[in-house]
Amino acid sequence: MAIIGNPKYADRIALHLSKYPDKRSAVMPLLYIAQEEYGWVNDDAVNEVAQIIEIDPTQVRSIAGFYTMYSEKPKGKYWLQVCTDLACALRGADEFHHELLHELHIEEGGTTEDGMFTAEHVMCLGACDRAPMLQCNFHMVEKPGGLTMDDMRLFIEKARSGDADLQALIAEWRNLVNEHLKTFE
Numbered sequence: 001m002a003i004i005g006n007p008k009y010a011d012r013i014a015l016h017l018s019k020y021p022d023k024r025s026a027v028m029p030l031l032y033i034a035q036e037e038y039g040w041v042n043d044d045a046v047n048e049v050a051q052i053i054e055i056d057p058t059q060v061r062s063i064a065g066f067y068t069m070y071s072e073k074p075k076g077k078y079w080l081q082v083c084t085d086l087a088c089a090l091r092g093a094d095e096f097h098h099e100l101l102h103e104l105h106i107e108e109g110g111t112t113e114d115g116m117f118t119a120e121h122v123m124c125l126g127a128c129d130r131a132p133m134l135q136c137n138f139h140m141v142e143k144p145g146g147l148t149m150d151d152m153r154l155f156i157e158k159a160r161s162g163d164a165d166l167q168a169l170i171a172e173w174r175n176l177v178n179e180h181l182k183t184f185e
Protein backbone atom coordinates (compact mmCIF):
# COMPACT_ATOMS: atom_id res chain seq x y z
CA MET A 1 0.00 0.00 0.00
CA ALA A 2 1.47 3.36 1.01
CA ILE A 3 2.14 5.23 4.21
CA ILE A 4 0.67 8.54 3.03
CA GLY A 5 -3.07 8.40 3.54
CA ASN A 6 -2.85 5.01 5.23
CA PRO A 7 -4.94 5.10 8.46
CA LYS A 8 -2.68 2.44 9.95
CA TYR A 9 0.16 4.98 10.17
CA ALA A 10 -1.58 8.36 10.32
CA ASP A 11 -1.31 8.82 14.10
CA ARG A 12 2.30 7.67 14.26
CA ILE A 13 3.35 9.94 11.42
CA ALA A 14 1.56 12.92 13.00
CA LEU A 15 3.15 12.16 16.37
CA HIS A 16 6.68 12.06 14.93
CA LEU A 17 6.14 15.25 12.97
CA SER A 18 4.85 17.00 16.11
CA LYS A 19 8.05 16.20 18.03
CA TYR A 20 10.31 18.43 15.97
CA PRO A 21 10.26 22.13 15.09
CA ASP A 22 11.61 21.18 11.65
CA LYS A 23 9.83 18.22 10.07
CA ARG A 24 13.00 17.12 8.31
CA SER A 25 14.16 15.87 11.71
CA ALA A 26 11.49 13.15 11.55
CA VAL A 27 13.22 11.44 8.63
CA MET A 28 14.49 8.46 10.62
CA PRO A 29 11.27 7.43 12.41
CA LEU A 30 9.40 7.93 9.14
CA LEU A 31 11.85 5.66 7.36
CA TYR A 32 11.10 3.02 10.00
CA ILE A 33 7.40 3.32 9.27
CA ALA A 34 8.00 3.12 5.53
CA GLN A 35 10.24 0.09 6.00
CA GLU A 36 7.54 -1.55 8.11
CA GLU A 37 5.02 -1.04 5.33
CA TYR A 38 7.15 -2.12 2.38
CA GLY A 39 9.44 -4.59 4.16
CA TRP A 40 12.47 -2.62 2.95
CA VAL A 41 13.38 0.90 1.91
CA ASN A 42 12.39 0.82 -1.73
CA ASP A 43 11.82 3.77 -4.09
CA ASP A 44 8.23 4.23 -2.94
CA ALA A 45 9.37 4.36 0.70
CA VAL A 46 12.01 6.97 -0.09
CA ASN A 47 9.67 9.09 -2.20
CA GLU A 48 6.88 9.06 0.36
CA VAL A 49 9.15 10.05 3.24
CA ALA A 50 10.66 12.81 1.08
CA GLN A 51 7.17 14.03 0.21
CA ILE A 52 6.07 14.14 3.86
CA ILE A 53 9.06 16.10 5.09
CA GLU A 54 9.49 18.07 1.87
CA ILE A 55 13.07 17.27 1.02
CA ASP A 56 14.73 15.76 -2.02
CA PRO A 57 14.46 11.93 -2.24
CA THR A 58 18.25 11.80 -2.74
CA GLN A 59 18.72 13.14 0.78
CA VAL A 60 16.36 10.52 2.21
CA ARG A 61 18.17 7.78 0.31
CA SER A 62 21.55 8.90 1.62
CA ILE A 63 20.29 8.63 5.20
CA ALA A 64 18.73 5.22 4.58
CA GLY A 65 21.99 4.03 3.02
CA PHE A 66 24.10 5.18 5.95
CA TYR A 67 22.34 3.31 8.75
CA THR A 68 22.35 -0.49 8.92
CA MET A 69 18.88 -0.68 10.45
CA TYR A 70 17.41 0.31 7.11
CA SER A 71 17.48 -2.30 4.41
CA GLU A 72 17.88 -1.35 0.78
CA LYS A 73 17.15 -4.92 -0.28
CA PRO A 74 13.93 -6.94 0.12
CA LYS A 75 13.79 -8.98 3.33
CA GLY A 76 11.76 -11.96 4.39
CA LYS A 77 8.46 -11.51 6.20
CA TYR A 78 10.36 -12.16 9.41
CA TRP A 79 13.69 -10.33 9.61
CA LEU A 80 15.68 -12.13 12.29
CA GLN A 81 18.71 -10.48 13.86
CA VAL A 82 20.90 -12.42 16.25
CA CYS A 83 23.25 -10.45 18.45
CA THR A 84 26.72 -11.97 18.39
CA ASP A 85 28.40 -9.23 20.41
CA LEU A 86 30.46 -10.08 23.48
CA ALA A 87 27.85 -10.85 26.15
CA CYS A 88 25.78 -12.90 23.72
CA ALA A 89 28.86 -14.62 22.27
CA LEU A 90 29.77 -15.75 25.78
CA ARG A 91 26.37 -17.42 25.96
CA GLY A 92 26.68 -19.30 22.69
CA ALA A 93 25.33 -16.73 20.24
CA ASP A 94 27.74 -17.71 17.44
CA GLU A 95 26.63 -21.34 17.55
CA PHE A 96 23.01 -20.22 17.85
CA HIS A 97 23.41 -17.98 14.80
CA HIS A 98 25.06 -20.70 12.72
CA GLU A 99 22.48 -23.29 13.70
CA LEU A 100 19.70 -20.89 12.79
CA LEU A 101 21.20 -20.33 9.32
CA HIS A 102 21.59 -24.08 8.94
CA GLU A 103 17.98 -24.68 10.02
CA LEU A 104 16.73 -22.13 7.48
CA HIS A 105 19.13 -23.36 4.73
CA ILE A 106 20.46 -19.87 4.07
CA GLU A 107 23.75 -18.00 4.21
CA GLU A 108 24.39 -15.03 6.48
CA GLY A 109 22.01 -12.22 5.49
CA GLY A 110 20.08 -14.51 3.17
CA THR A 111 16.37 -15.07 2.77
CA THR A 112 14.58 -18.40 2.63
CA GLU A 113 13.16 -19.46 -0.73
CA ASP A 114 9.62 -19.06 0.53
CA GLY A 115 10.38 -15.44 1.47
CA MET A 116 9.48 -16.06 5.09
CA PHE A 117 12.78 -15.50 6.90
CA THR A 118 15.89 -13.37 6.59
CA ALA A 119 18.58 -13.98 9.19
CA GLU A 120 21.73 -12.08 10.01
CA HIS A 121 23.98 -11.31 12.93
CA VAL A 122 24.19 -7.84 14.46
CA MET A 123 26.02 -6.00 17.20
CA CYS A 124 24.69 -5.38 20.72
CA LEU A 125 20.92 -4.99 20.89
CA GLY A 126 21.03 -3.55 24.39
CA ALA A 127 19.53 -6.57 26.10
CA CYS A 128 22.70 -8.38 27.16
CA ASP A 129 21.05 -9.86 30.26
CA ARG A 130 18.83 -11.97 27.98
CA ALA A 131 21.58 -13.40 25.81
CA PRO A 132 21.57 -14.85 23.25
CA MET A 133 19.39 -12.01 22.06
CA LEU A 134 17.14 -12.21 19.03
CA GLN A 135 15.12 -9.50 17.32
CA CYS A 136 12.33 -10.21 14.89
CA ASN A 137 11.23 -7.24 12.79
CA PHE A 138 12.90 -5.00 15.41
CA HIS A 139 10.96 -6.49 18.33
CA MET A 140 12.81 -8.41 21.00
CA VAL A 141 12.09 -12.12 21.26
CA GLU A 142 13.00 -13.30 24.71
CA LYS A 143 12.57 -16.21 27.05
CA PRO A 144 13.88 -16.78 30.57
CA GLY A 145 17.35 -18.30 30.38
CA GLY A 146 17.77 -17.27 26.73
CA LEU A 147 16.54 -18.85 23.52
CA THR A 148 17.65 -22.30 22.46
CA MET A 149 17.56 -23.83 19.00
CA ASP A 150 14.59 -25.94 20.09
CA ASP A 151 12.83 -22.66 20.84
CA MET A 152 13.79 -21.38 17.41
CA ARG A 153 12.47 -24.50 15.69
CA LEU A 154 9.17 -23.90 17.45
CA PHE A 155 9.33 -20.21 16.47
CA ILE A 156 9.84 -21.15 12.80
CA GLU A 157 7.05 -23.73 12.92
CA LYS A 158 4.61 -21.22 14.44
CA ALA A 159 5.59 -18.51 11.96
CA ARG A 160 4.94 -20.90 9.09
CA SER A 161 1.55 -21.86 10.51
CA GLY A 162 0.46 -18.20 10.77
CA ASP A 163 1.37 -14.88 12.27
CA ALA A 164 -1.29 -15.17 15.01
CA ASP A 165 0.29 -18.42 16.21
CA LEU A 166 3.71 -16.81 16.24
CA GLN A 167 2.55 -13.74 18.14
CA ALA A 168 0.86 -16.00 20.71
CA LEU A 169 4.13 -17.86 21.23
CA ILE A 170 6.10 -14.63 21.61
CA ALA A 171 3.52 -13.33 24.11
CA GLU A 172 3.68 -16.60 26.05
CA TRP A 173 7.46 -16.31 26.30
CA ARG A 174 7.21 -12.65 27.32
CA ASN A 175 4.82 -13.60 30.12
CA LEU A 176 7.36 -16.14 31.33
CA VAL A 177 9.99 -13.37 31.35
CA ASN A 178 7.69 -11.10 33.35
CA GLU A 179 6.95 -13.87 35.85
CA HIS A 180 10.63 -14.55 36.14
CA LEU A 181 11.41 -10.86 36.78
CA LYS A 182 8.83 -10.77 39.58
CA THR A 183 10.94 -13.27 41.54
CA PHE A 184 13.52 -10.47 41.93
CA GLU A 185 11.03 -7.95 43.40
Ligand code: FES
Pocket: 083, 084, 085, 086, 087, 088, 089, 123, 124, 125, 126, 127, 128, 129, 131, 133
Ligand atom coordinates in the same frame (compact mmCIF):
# COMPACT_ATOMS: atom_id res chain seq x y z
S1 FES B 1 25.82 -8.26 23.69
FE1 FES B 1 24.02 -9.13 22.86
S2 FES B 1 22.43 -7.79 23.47
FE2 FES B 1 24.23 -6.90 24.23
